[in-house]
Amino acid sequence: MSKGGAFGVVEAPDAAVREQAQARQLQLTKPAGSLGRLEQVGNWLAACQGVCPPKAFARPRVVIFAGDHGVTTNGVSAFPSEVTMQMVGNFLAGGAAVNALAAVAGASVRVVDIAVDGDTDPAISVHKVRRSSGSIATEDALTAEEVDQAIAAGRAIADEEVDAGADLLIAGDMGIGNTTPATVLVAALTDTEPVAAVGRGTGVDDAGWMRKTAAIRDALRRARPVVKNPVDLLRVASGADIAAMAGFLSQAAIRKTPVILDGVVVTAAALVAEDLAPGASAWWVAGHRSTEPAHTLALKQLRLEPLIEMEMRLGEGSGALTALPILHAAVATLAEMATFGDAGVTDRS
Numbered sequence: 352m353s354k355g356g357a358f359g360v361v362e363a364p365d366a367a368v369r370e371q372a373q374a375r376q377l378q379l380t381k382p383a384g385s386l387g388r389l390e391q392v393g394n395w396l397a398a399c400q401g402v403c404p405p406k407a408f409a410r411p412r413v414v415i416f417a418g419d420h421g422v423t424t425n426g427v428s429a430f431p432s433e434v435t436m437q438m439v440g441n442f443l444a445g446g447a448a449v450n451a452l453a454a455v456a457g458a459s460v461r462v463v464d465i466a467v468d469g470d471t472d473p474a475i476s477v478h479k480v481r482r483s484s485g486s487i488a489t490e491d492a493l494t495a496e497e498v499d500q501a502i503a504a505g506r507a508i509a510d511e512e513v514d515a516g517a518d519l520l521i522a523g524d525m526g527i528g529n530t531t532p533a534t535v536l537v538a539a540l541t542d543t544e545p546v547a548a549v550g551r552g553t554g555v556d557d558a559g560w561m562r563k564t565a566a567i568r569d570a571l572r573r574a575r576p577v578v579k580n581p582v583d584l585l586r587v588a589s590g591a592d593i594a595a596m597a598g599f600l601s602q603a604a605i606r607k608t609p610v611i612l613d614g615v616v617v618t619a620a621a622l623v624a625e626d627l628a629p630g631a632s633a634w635w636v637a638g639h640r641s642t643e644p645a646h647t648l649a650l651k652q653l654r655l656e657p658l659i660e661m662e663m664r665l666g667e668g669s670g671a672l673t674a675l676p677i678l679h680a681a682v683a684t685l686a687e688m689a690t691f692g693d694a695g696v697t698d699r700s
């Protein structure tokens with residue numbers, strides 16, 4: 352990989368605006384630091400927006416990347432592949448967890464078919480790369496052409512969303528079997544043994560966990576030699592949906608748009624995105640900590656401390672959306688509170 356990753360080095364959020372926000376926090380009618388991490392989140396959002404006080408989000412947006420995974424034939428999930436397509440229908444009908452959580456947090460939802468193993472509505476399959484992805488325990492997930500296409504699709508989707516006014520982005524995942532490639536990516540990039548990284552995904556039993564661990568071990572044998580090249584790693588050991596997410600997350604940062612990361616699948620893509628576009632992680636906050644062990648490994652590597660810990664393990668962007676009200680709160684306090692001077696409150700003894 353050339354210096355700075357495939358997409359060059361990403362510009363950081365505005366440090367001078369962050370300092371203005373820090374100074375403003377001290378003038379607001381509260382003891383210094385009393386809003387805890389809410390203050391840091393607010394300062395970060397001001398820096399991302401390049402303006403203090405920051406503005407309320409106009410268009411928080413979730414994009415769900417749907418795709419199937421050939422490795423499901425190894426018996427790595429508690430559910431069959433057909434559920435991916437069925438859940439796409441459920442998202443469109445508004446009946447999934449992500450729909451309920453988005454409504455309550457003031458976000459809108461888009462679903463994109465990147466690699467569903469069947470035909471979906473043409474309106475959501477514009478960026479489709481292929482049906483399913485290779486069975487990573489024994490073959491590459493994608494061809495060289497497909498991985499480029501998937502990354503480009505994710506970048507194009509981020510551009511479409513930012514151009515349409517999205518000022519906060521969330522990536523969500525939908526794809527039976529996707530915690531297997533996600534765990535391979537995280538184990539490869541954190542140099543971890545499979546047993547320390549494998550979780551139960553949708554809830555596999557002990558025999559399923561053993562099959563999943565074996566598949567991850569086999570995929571890792573093929574992934575470890577290419578770990579230094581993020582595009583090759585995605586080609587060998589991800590899936591078109593995950594490669595698209597990596598493109599989306601890096602492009603969001605390039606477009607100076609903050610992102611709330613979700614669980615293990617999105618954060619695995621984020622680890623690769625940081626290699627594609629070094630510095631991208633400065634534009635991300637970790638929404639939650641999923642119960643998947645690989646999620647904790649990935650967050651540690653990215654040096655991100657999750658906002659909430661609710662023992663969630665769903666994906667779809669559900670953890671990020673549950674944390675979104677915290678971002679609204681961070682903006683509202685920094686932007687709307689009175690200063691000691693304005694309110695006539697004595698600011699120290």
Ligand SMILES: Cc1cc2ncn([C@H]3O[C@H](COP(=O)(O)O)[C@@H](O)[C@H]3O)c2cc1C
Nearest residue numbers: 428430524525526527528529530552553666
């Ligand atoms: C009904 C249903 C809804 C979901 N929404 C997200 N996932 C999540 O669970 C799956 C990953 O877990 P595994 O690797 O064990 O298959 C993915 O589809 C992911 O998006 C779901 C799974 C199911 C069954």
Ligand SMILES: O=C(O)c1cccnc1
Nearest residue numbers: 552614615641664665666
């Ligand atoms: O952490 C996640 O995002 C997750 C966990 C289990 C299943 N699907 C997603």
